[in-house]
Amino acid sequence: MRRVITYGTFDLFHEGHRRLLERARALGDYLIVGVTSSSYDNGRGKLNVRESLVERIRNVADSGLADEVTVEEYEGQKIHDIQRLDVDVFAIGSDWIGQFDYLGDYCEVVYLERTKGVSSTGLREAGGVIRMGVVGAGRIARRFVSEARFVSGVSVEAVWTRRPEKARHFADEFELQWANESYSDLLTHVDAVYIATPHETHVDLTRQALEAGVHVLCEKPIALRVDDLENLYALADERRLVLLEALKTAFSPGFQRMVAIARGGSIGTIRSVDATFTKLVRSGRELETSDAGALSELASYPFLAIVKLLGTSPAAVTTRAITTDGVDTFARVNVDYPQAIASATVGLGVKAEGDLVVAGTQGYVYVPAPWWLTEYFETRFEDPRDNRKFFYKFDGDGLRYELAEFISMIRDETSESFRLLREESLAIAALMERSRSEFTSFGG
Template identity: 30%
Template sequence: MEKPVRWGVLGASKFARQHMAPAIHAADGAVLAGLATSDPAKAAPFVAFQPDLQVFGDYEALLAASDIDAVYIPLPNHLHIEWAHKALEAGKHVLCEKPIALQADEIDALIALRDKTGLLAAEAYMIVHHPQWQRAKHLLQDGAIGELMHVEGVFTYNNAADVGNIRNRPNVGGGGIPDIGVYTYGATRFMTDQEPQAITHADLTWENDVDVVARVSAQFDGFTAHWVNSMRMHPLQDMTFHGDEGILRLTAPFNPNVFDGAKIEIHQTGNAVRVERFPSDNHYKLQVESFCQSVRTGAPYAWTLEQARGTQLMIDRVFEAAKKDI
């Protein structure tokens, strides 16, 4: 039997408590072994489902533990790069929440450190591990909708009433694009294996120095794209890939089986519509299992730091284009 990867979590965030820690605990080949938090009350819900969990009083203590193999980092955005570096330097594999950096060039040194240590470091871009996305990419590349002409992506929610929400705070890397633009932009790149040739339009609305509504357009080689991301609009998730012979549409692309049932609609000639459903897959668990497999065997990981850098570079270009559009 292969030795499982023993995981530690830096910080008792709500997202870690609700999604990633349970996913690590449930994943084949993984053990949720440690949690770093100075607040016993925040540790209690984690211990409730993993009684053997070792609770460390600070992040450094967890990184110093010899029986922790990999670290998951769900800290505020502005701390990702710092603690990813520290974890690699401590000899731990790293899975860090998105966005892994606030500027693309910040990722360069992390790539160099990854290569120097020989450890796995990756951004937690979980959607690429979900079968609906893997199937959608196969369909697109197999010509199910002919030649791709346009991509339309929407990811919105409304947290205006939650003034203290970390996403509404500029000093910790908040904003709608860092939080959810990473999905619409990254999904387009993942599906097409292309980078934008130009950001043709960037209309951003700001509150308290964070972007709260973003309407962005881009030109790729052979197709255009338009994305809407907002923290001030009614919740909606949709990714549509429009070809000359059909349409691929994912109606719950980012929170499958939470926002809506995970499915792909394939619209083809003659108004024929085929629906493929994915009712039981948990992309957080699949992400952890894929990470553990790569750690144990050296198998390629589905979302590299270089791929994460590509999305962050695109985000940087959107913010730069927005300045010019003012």
């Protein structure tokens, strides 16, 4: 007897799950299905799992395709299961291709082609998978598709970019159903879009999606002008759609906890926030498009920390920037509040220590570089015996956190996330607009 094993979360069991199990079963005579436990899903960074383990096991059993169901509870269990259950074939979806080659030492490894278009009814059926389209096919879009597999209840189905051949290559690589020839075509195939295109295109692409009745998760900054962002929020409300800024740090567990601790009084009253984000970029979109520069590319992150920790109503904003061929490549923004002072330092082609320091009247919070991927921070005091260290998970590239929040907002029919309030996004946009339009420049 040829024994086959496969694994998955199997949340919101749908046609794609059924087809994968059918293909796995066709590889042998006896199919074992491993269903991940909630604790294991949490440990591997799987988000938004809506059904209990018991419900997910029942759904697999009710499919009639599994001869045996087991529970996957810990990393490394696959090797043990293969050995103890005398497995001949390990089968898994092709979106994991290459990642389980090591199991070839124990059995045959087969990657099953991903089922395209698994949820054609989208949100029209209770529990349906949300169909997602990707706008853009660059570095961040690629990361997004890879991260999306860690969020339950969403399926990336389509892509559009200005170069059709690039969209087709992207769709082939990630096994998407649609490589759309036009943006309007993409909007007919999906329930929601992730926009990862140059900054100057965000407002128009977001508006078109909302007008077509499609929810929008848009890379930061959604808009470089406050009035544009206000108009988009008004349109989203009019159409009863979700519009969320994809500023991943805001949704990560470590950053959220750091803000809560800093504002919770343990370091006293906050008097200053100093945040730095720089990276080495010599050419490309960040330096060459109409809205290029260190401020538009990077300042959203330090502005997020400032707004979260000091509020949305600064008293004054002043900026100094070094420019090269008219593009700001290094800038420092001073943001004054009635009882506090903040600074945001950003640079392209310049490298500095990318840390975050929050100073209070009793102590301070230190978040080491890269602070925007917050995994660890410390509270430090006059007496070092009072210092504390905090550790939190930051899985993958962090895009799963913003996507999980976005999907939850759609399902819960809520227009706002407490993790990134509209008021905060508008305050960040105001800081962006003021810092870019009023800076004192020097350089070549």
